[in-house]
Amino acid sequence: MRKVGFFNSIHVKFVLIYVMLILLALQIIGLNFSRGLEQTLKKNFTTSIEDRINLVEFSVREEMLKERPSDDPSLESSLRTVLTGFSSADINEVLVIDSKYRILASSVLDHQKTLVGRKSTEDIVKRAIISETPSPQVIKYSKKTDGRVLIRAFPIMNGSEVIGALYVESNIEKVFTQIDQINRILAGSAAVSLTITIIIGIFIAQTFTRPISDMRRQAQAMAKGNFSRKVRVYGNDEMGQLAIAFNHLTNQLLESQSTTEAERRKLASVLENMTDGVISTDRKGRVSLINDSALNMLGMTSDLVLNRPITNLLGIEKEYSFEDLIEMRESIPLDFSTETEPSILRATFSVTQRETGFVNGLIIVLHDNTEQEKIDMERREFVSNVSHELRTPLTTMRSYLEALADGAWKNEDIAPAFLNVTQTETERMIRLVNDLLKLSRMDSNEYELNTEWVDFSTFFNSIIDRFEFSKSEDVSFRRIIPPEDLFVEIDTDKLTQVIDNIISNALKYSPDGGIVRFHVAVLEDSIRVSISDEGLGIPPSNVNRIFDRFYRADKARSRAMGGTGLGLAIAKEMINAHGGRIWAHSVEGEGTTILFTLPYEQHDEGEWDV
Ligand code: ADP
Numbered sequence: 001m002r003k004v005g006f007f008n009s010i011h012v013k014f015v016l017i018y019v020m021l022i023l024l025a026l027q028i029i030g031l032n033f034s035r036g037l038e039q040t041l042k043k044n045f046t047t048s049i050e051d052r053i054n055l056v057e058f059s060v061r062e063e064m065l066k067e068r069p070s071d072d073p074s075l076e077s078s079l080r081t082v083l084t085g086f087s088s089a090d091i092n093e094v095l096v097i098d099s100k101y102r103i104l105a106s107s108v109l110d111h112q113k114t115l116v117g118r119k120s121t122e123d124i125v126k127r128a129i130i131s132e133t134p135s136p137q138v139i140k141y142s143k144k145t146d147g148r149v150l151i152r153a154f155p156i157m158n159g160s161e162v163i164g165a166l167y168v169e170s171n172i173e174k175v176f177t178q179i180d181q182i183n184r185i186l187a188g189s190a191a192v193s194l195t196i197t198i199i200i201g202i203f204i205a206q207t208f209t210r211p212i213s214d215m216r217r218q219a220q221a222m223a224k225g226n227f228s229r230k231v232r233v234y235g236n237d238e239m240g241q242l243a244i245a246f247n248h249l250t251n252q253l254l255e256s257q258s259t260t261e262a263e264r265r266k267l268a269s270v271l272e273n274m275t276d277g278v279i280s281t282d283r284k285g286r287v288s289l290i291n292d293s294a295l296n297m298l299g300m301t302s303d304l305v306l307n308r309p310i311t312n313l314l315g316i317e318k319e320y321s322f323e324d325l326i327e328m329r330e331s332i333p334l335d336f337s338t339e340t341e342p343s344i345l346r347a348t349f350s351v352t353q354r355e356t357g358f359v360n361g362l363i364i365v366l367h368d369n370t371e372q373e374k375i376d377m378e379r380r381e382f383v384s385n386v387s388h389e390l391r392t393p394l395t396t397m398r399s400y401l402e403a404l405a406d407g408a409w410k411n412e413d414i415a416p417a418f419l420n421v422t423q424t425e426t427e428r429m430i431r432l433v434n435d436l437l438k439l440s441r442m443d444s445n446e447y448e449l450n451t452e453w454v455d456f457s458t459f460f461n462s463i464i465d466r467f468e469f470s471k472s473e474d475v476s477f478r479r480i481i482p483p484e485d486l487f488v489e490i491d492t493d494k495l496t497q498v499i500d501n502i503i504s505n506a507l508k509y510s511p512d513g514g515i516v517r518f519h520v521a522v523l524e525d526s527i528r529v530s531i532s533d534e535g536l537g538i539p540p541s542n543v544n545r546i547f548d549r550f551y552r553a554d555k556a557r558s559r560a561m562g563g564t565g566l567g568l569a570i571a572k573e574m575i576n577a578h579g580g581r582i583w584a585h586s587v588e589g590e591g592t593t594i595l596f597t598l599p600y601e602q603h604d605e606g607e608w609d610v
Contacts, residue, residue, distance in 0.1 A: 010212065014205040015198065022197045026190045034183050041175045046137065046150070049091065049170050053154055056086050057166055060096050061156050064104075064163055079105035080112060090174065092142075092149060095167035096156075097125055104164070120167065128153035128165045139172060147173030211239045215246050227254035277345075277366030280352070281310045283359055285322030294366050297345055298336065310364065314347060325349050325362055333369070344373040385550040389432055389564065393425035428564070435566040439549065442573040449491040449577060456486040456527060456598070457520065463499050464518055467507070474512045480519045486527055488598050494574045501567040502531050502594045508563075509535030509592065526580065527600045532593035538586040546584055547572040571596075 059082045068075055079096050083105050086094065094107040101120045106112050120126075124135035135153040142149040150172040156164040214231050221229045227250055231243045271278050277294025281287055286307045295302060298313065310325070311317040314334055328349045336343040346367045352360040400418045409415050441447045460481060468477055506516045514534040521528045538546060538553050545551045550565040568582075575582040575596045582596040 009209070011202075011205050011209040014208065015201045018201040018205070019194065019198055022194060026194065030183075030186050030190060034179065034186060037182055038179050041179060042172070045090070045170070045172060045175050046152075049150070049152075049168065052086070052088060052091070053094075053166060053168055056082065056094060057154060057156055059086075060166065061158065061163070064096075064098075064156065065158060076104055076116060083107040084109075090171050092145060092169045092171050093167075094169075095120065096164060097129075097153075097167060098164040099129060099162055101125065101129070122151075122153065122167060124151065124153040125165050125167050128155045129162050131155075132157065132160075132162050142169070145171055145173065147171065148176055149173070207234065208239065210234065211243050215243065218246065218250065222250065222253065227257065275368075277364075277368075279310065279313075279364040279366070281322075281362045281364070283361050285310050285325070285362065287313060288361065297343070297366050297368055310362065314364075322362075325364075326351050326359060331367075334366075342370055342374065344369045382549060385565075386436065389550065390429065393429050397422045397425050432564045432566070435564050435570060438570055439566060439573065442570075442577070449494065451489045451491050453487050453489050454492060456488045456490075456529075456600075457481050457483065458485075459490075459492065459495075460499070460518070460520060460529065463496060463503070467503050471507060475507060475510045475514050475516055478515055478517045480517070482520060482522060486520070486522065486600060488527065488600050490578060490598065491574075495578070498571040498574050498596070499529075499531075501571050505567065505594070506531055506533035506535070506592070509533055511535060514591075522600065522602070523597070525600065526597040528595060528597045530593050530595040532591055534591040537588040537590055537592050538584070539588060540586070543584050543586050547582065568594075 060079060063075065063078045063082060066075075066078075083094055083096065084107065086107065091107070093111065095111075095115070096104045096106075097120045098104055103115050103118050103120055106115050124138060128135045132155050134155070138151050139148050140151065141147070149169050151167070151169045154166045154168070155162050156166060211231065211234055218229050218231050221227075230250070231246050233240050233243045233247075271289075271291040274291060274293055277297045278289075278291045279287055279294050280289040287305050287310055288307075290302060290305050295305065298305070300313075305313060309317070309322070311320055311322060315336075316332070316334070320328075326349075331346045331348040334345040334347055336345060346369045348365045348367070350363050350365075352363060354360060400422050404415060404418050408418060461479070464477060464479060503516070510516060510533045516534075517530075517532045519530045519532075521530075536554075542551075542553055546553065547568045549569040551569075552563065552565045572582050575598075579599045580597040582594070584592060584594050586592040
């Protein structure tokens with residue numbers, strides 16, 4: 001957060017405003033006070049001067065009105081006496097002037113000889129005599145006293161006639177000095193009171209700004225995720241209320257933050273434990289979140305995925321734009337299969353929007369459909385195989401039956417052969433349908449194994465014996481079967497079917513003079529049975545496929561030999577049901593070995609004797 005500048009801080013602003021207001025008040029008070037004081041002092045001064053001048057004027061007038069001969073010098077000496085008798089500290093000089101502006105006397109001794117008899121040149125004297133009223137006051141600087149002096153002229157009246165004037169020069173400097181002193185005292189007190197005001201202002205401002213600064217620090221701490229701090233409540237005023245409200249807000253925020261955090265964790269754990277993949281994007285379609293399932297499905301790591309455009313990540317940028325996905329109402333299949341591993345995903349899109357309708361992003365749910373697709377494909381293949389397997393014998397039968405219906409039945413040479421063919425095909429169809437029924441029962445777990453404990457060596461030998469007696473091919477049998485008892489818990493009927501199928505295949509594919517070998521090996525917790533022939537063998541890429549339903553390495557030959565392509569598939573189901581495993585080894589041109597295991601527990605000899 002930005003630091004608050006010194007002059008921007010409320011604290012400084014408050015003190016400044018406060019000081020300015022006090023300063024303004026002091027200025028107004030000081031100005032009015034000093035002006036009033038100045039006027040009062042001046043007025044008092046002039047009044048006291050005027051009062052004394054009135055007395056002097058009276059005496060002077062008396063002297064001037066006395067009957068004297070015109071050149072009697074006693075007037076000047078009488079006036080001098082009057083003026084000399086009048087002495088005052090604040091009056092510098094008083095001049096008596098007659099109506100013709102001639103100076104008659106001066107209160108200053110030195111001037112009595114120099115000025116008396118001369119004409120006064122002062123304007124104010126002339127104005128007083130002409131206007132018959134006292135002249136206005138004039139204040140000017142006097143070199144003599146090195147200060148300001150107040151000069152004034154008063155007319156001397158005899159009734160309505162002006163007989164002369166008094167010129168008065170008084171020393172007003174003392175008044176100004178007094179005013180200056182008072183102003184200085186005023187300024188000093190103002191400075192002291194201002195200083196005290198500033199100090200008080202700073203303290204008062206602090207009472208406002210401290211809680212605010214505290215709240216600012218609290219807000220900064222909250223922004224960093226620290227909700228443990230509390231604002232101090234200084235009082236019960238508005239600031240205190242605000243601090244309480246702020247602390248309450250902090251608690252609320254803490255609570256809602258922990259709720260949000262808990263929700264976030266819950267969501268994260270839901271996302272992580274989901275088997276479906278979940279991807280979310282921002283409003284520009286860039287990946288912002290992806291769970292582990294989605295990463296596994298796409299075979300990616302999160303650093304390769306985050307911020308990547310979703311259309312690019314799903315490999316659909318040629319077909320769809322991000323806007324298309326926003327509008328998408330149906331799920332779309334995505335094929336991520338590699339050469340070795342099939343992977344079919346189904347993506348469903350939903351838009352995250354604000355209340356205003358503004359699109360915030362997209363949520364994509366990826367569902368792994370590989371198994372479902374595989375099952376669907378197998379089912380389609382199975383139906384097509386079954387139809388094909390049934391159509392072939394039916395077509396053959398129809399053509400033979402049509403031929404018979406067209407009159408071949410009358411032909412004694414052909415008819416039995418034709419009927420024989422239809423019978424063989426019918427039997428094959430019955431075998432096929434029976435095999436299918438068996439498989440279907442196994443698929444739906446509708447069958448039960450009727451197990452019993454049998455000695456496998458005896459059981460196996462008896463089956464091989466049966467084949468050895470009845471075989472027509474020029475094939476010899478070799479057995480490596482342990483002579484001792486190997487007790488296993490098996491459903492003899494079902495295992496007979498399995499072994500019959502394997503032996504008949506071995507005989508079917510054995511060349512003339514070939515050897516079929518039978519071997520039983522005792523392993524740690526099982527017995528392993530193998531039946532090998534020296535036939536054509538099976539191409540290596542197809543070896544494992546011979547246990548698939550309807551798989552036939554050589555279709556024409558298998559069919560010609562009456563095979564349904566289901567024998568080994570049924571064998572696999574049955575061996576699995578017994579808790580064993582079946583597989584094949586084959587080298588093309590050398591022969592094939594079919595092996596299977598059955599669970600077997602070795603017992604001590606004595607155990608059976610008890
Ligand atoms: P089928 O009824 O066609 O014999 P199976 O399920 O028993 O059906 O066998 C599946 C296919 O496996 C056969 O069509 C054949 O191509 C191959 N096969 C099975 N056993 C052998 C073997 N011993 N030698 C060569 N190929 C074999």
